[in-house]
Amino acid sequence: MTEIFVARSADMPEGARNTVESEGRQIGVVRAKGKLHAFLNICPHQGGPVCDGLLIHRVEEVIAADKTYQGMRFSETDLHIVCPWHGWEFNVETGRCAGDGKHGLKRFQTVERDGAIYVVI
Numbered sequence: 001m002t003e004i005f006v007a008r009s010a011d012m013p014e015g016a017r018n019t020v021e022s023e024g025r026q027i028g029v030v031r032a033k034g035k036l037h038a039f040l041n042i043c044p045h046q047g048g049p050v051c052d053g054l055l056i057h058r059v060e061e062v063i064a065a066d067k068t069y070q071g072m073r074f075s076e077t078d079l080h081i082v083c084p085w086h087g088w089e090f091n092v093e094t095g096r097c098a099g100d101g102k103h104g105l106k107r108f109q110t111v112e113r114d115g116a117i118y119v120v121i
C-alpha cells in the first residue's frame with residue numbers, strides 16, 4: 001500500500017476538501033463531522049466528478065404525530081455530497097447513495113500523522 005500526501009492538517013479544517021491524483025485516478029478527501037473521508041472521484045451513475053459536488057445536509061420531510069405534513073428541513077446528522085452532474089446524493093460517512101443504497105462510492109483509507117493527511121491506495 002502507498003500513502004499519497006493530501007494536505008497539511010492545518011489546511012483542511014472541518015468542511016474542507018482536496019483532490020489528489022495517483023496513477024490516473026482522482027481521489028477526493030473531505031473532513032466532515034470531525035473525520036476524514038476519501039472517495040474515488042467517479043460517480044457510480046455516469047462517472048461524474050462526485051467529489052467536486054456540494055456538501056449539504058440531507059433534506060428530510062417532517063411528519064407530525066397526527067400524520068400531517070409539516071414541510072422539510074435539513075438533517076442535523078446526515079451530511080451528503082451531491083454529484084454535480086445529475087444530483088445523486090451520497091452519505092459522506094458511508095459513501096452509500098441516499099436514493100438507492102445498492103450504489104456507493106469507492107472508499108479509501110486515510111491517515112493523519114505528524115500534521116499531514118495521506119490517502120492510502
Ligand code: FES
Pocket residue numbers: 043044045046047048049050083084085086087088
Ligand atoms: S454522474 Fe453523478 S449523478 Fe449522474
